[in-house]
Amino acid sequence: MDSVKRPFFAYLDAMNTITVLFPLPLKEPEPTSFTLENRQGGCGLSIEERLEIDGYLKFICTFSGTYAFQMEHWVLTGNGIKTDVQIGAVTRSKEFDWEFFYEGDDLGSFCKNGCTSFKVWAPTATNVKLKIYPQGENHFELVKMAREEKGVWSVNLDWDLELARYTYMVFINQEWREAVDPYAVAVTVNGTHGVVARLEKTAVSKVQMPPFSHPADAVIYETHIRDFTIHPEGGAVNKGLYKGAAETGTIGPDGKPTGLSHVKNLGATHIEFLPFNDFAGVDETNPGAEYNWGYNPLHFNVPEGSYSRNPDDPYARIRELKEMIESIHEAGIRVIMDVVYNHVYIREKSSFELLVPGYFFRYNEYGLPSNGTGVGNDFASERLMARKFILDSIRYWIREYNIDGFRFDLMGILDIKTMNEIRKECDSLKQGMVIIGEGWDLNTPLPQGEKATIRNQRKLPSIGQFNDRFRDVIKGSTFNLYERGYALGNGTYTEQAKEAIAGSIGLFSGHPLFSEPGQSVNYVESHDNHTLWDKLEACLGDSGDLLRRKCHRLATSLVLLSQGLPFLHSGQEFFRTKTGDGNSYKSPENINWLDWERRAAFPDNARYIKGMIEIRKSLPFFRMRSSEQIRNFISDLGLPHPLIGLHYKDERGQGEAILLVNPTVFIHHISLPEGEWRVLADDLHAGITPLRTISAHAKASIEPVSVMVLVNS
Structure with missing residues (x-):
């Protein structure tokens, strides 16, 4: 079960329950009594249940009094055999959660006034040491923590100790473990060590934008920092980097805006x-060798280093990200951060698992880590310190980086209380923050109602x-590439x-x-799955480019004219293709990049989508605030x-x-x-x-595979 050789095993599975396991067949006579001991003394264990299971003789034992987590414990048999008590399922009990919930806002490292402080939450450790590398030194010192x-x-x-590297050494279950501080705000290249930071040295001037009034006023444009500017014809100097995403005035092969200037022009x-x-x-250290979307979280409060011009400098990535965000703010656009609090990259190697x-993480009824995320672990957001970490992290990104909203990856893994606490926290820090998430119902051991x-x-x-x-009705099933939705001519979806x-x-x-719009x-397209254009190629491959372009324009127009929040995948406005790759999370950059030559090839469609965004932003008809408004002021012709x-x-x-x-x-x-109708x-x-006016009593002629917007005022 671990690297320490033990004659038998003892686990603390509840605050007053120890499970004792003996491998079968027994090498000694079966014990009839057990004692729990620590350096301060001992007490007898009461055997509540005995059973044989999966090659083990199992005893469930209880004891009175309080378990002293700060020291090591042993279980002794009446035969005089001894083993250490390992921390077991007790950490997943409500009693443990309440007992060790820490409300302070001082976890992590802080450097000021010539002093440096460190705090880490590790309630099951019996010894913790700070492993510190002074700046510029390759040797480390171990400092005992209290x-x-x-x-x-x-x-x-x-x-x-500004810019010193550090980790924590924790002694748990008779083993030393080394972990990076989960509250680290700066790290070394590739995140091997935390770094003590003076964040005031990374400060940039913040652009104060007016509060955003309502989510329905948003037009969200999803992109990836590397995709955004890496194309050779995109015009950016700092391709694929924070600095590149911050550049304005860049132009493509047609002399038209690219990058941030393109998004601003689009609206x-x-x-x-x-x-x-x-x-x-x-x-x-070699970011061009690999590509990744970024859903493998390591350090939740630190910017990714592969987007920095100097990932070896812990401050560079922080400063460059802040500058990128404020450059986007200067363009009048807000920034939504895609966050992945539902899982970690590798559970066993994560700081969370190493420290406590x-x-x-959640466990299923068999005592195994649950896997609703599909990547081997589900973050237990309902536990108090897990929830606290998420809330602390959200608060940090808003305060330090001036973020305007969050998109929660696999939000259905998280619990309702945590998400509502996040909403409350965001509202207290900045008005009008947009919070969106993937509310898929995933197989994680959380009650359905939570x-x-x-x-x-x-x-x-x-x-x-x-x-x-909406996605599957308008374009057709995401998981059946060949199924057509309403915008692709499938009339069975009309009412939906x-x-x-x-x-x-x-x-x-x-x-x-x-309940509310x-x-x-x-949306009909995002980074996940096939682009709309690639689905159209599969569904309408024999129909010619003109029909595919018309279907694409129709679907995107419906995204922008529907009640709710419109969401566009970057490049959707010029028929983005990934050449049929339906899961490009680590595909080469020439599959994932925004192809600015393709934008130059389809300027009319980009112009059309820009016009649809203008219509939406100018006319409140298409962004009603409440379901009551929709019921009172929209009717079917x-x-x-x-x-x-x-x-x-x-x-x-x-x-x-x-x-x-x-x-x-057909036309x-x-x-x-009744009325004089102006065609927009x-x-x-x-x-x-x-574009023109249709007089009273005249008929509107609507072309094949298209929309028509008319106003009368």
């Missing part, structure tokens, strides 16, 4: 970056969830598409997926199947709008309500400048 209340170990040194309000906290999968084995899933959206009223129903366009709040079906993140026609009214009686959708390959002529969008053009 145990305080709630299982916190600390040491205060009268030295200025997106938020850029959501795939994870940029420190992750595994890319060697920071068994505490930070999971932060779409099913429980009523318990998460201020958090957006990726609407997979109408419901999705109206915010998935049950306006037409009476079966709401969400601000909870619905509408009752067009023949599979056409969709929706009529919007302004709640102040100052205007009307109409959205017409034609997924067929249709639609009778309009048709199959070729979109924007806030009217």
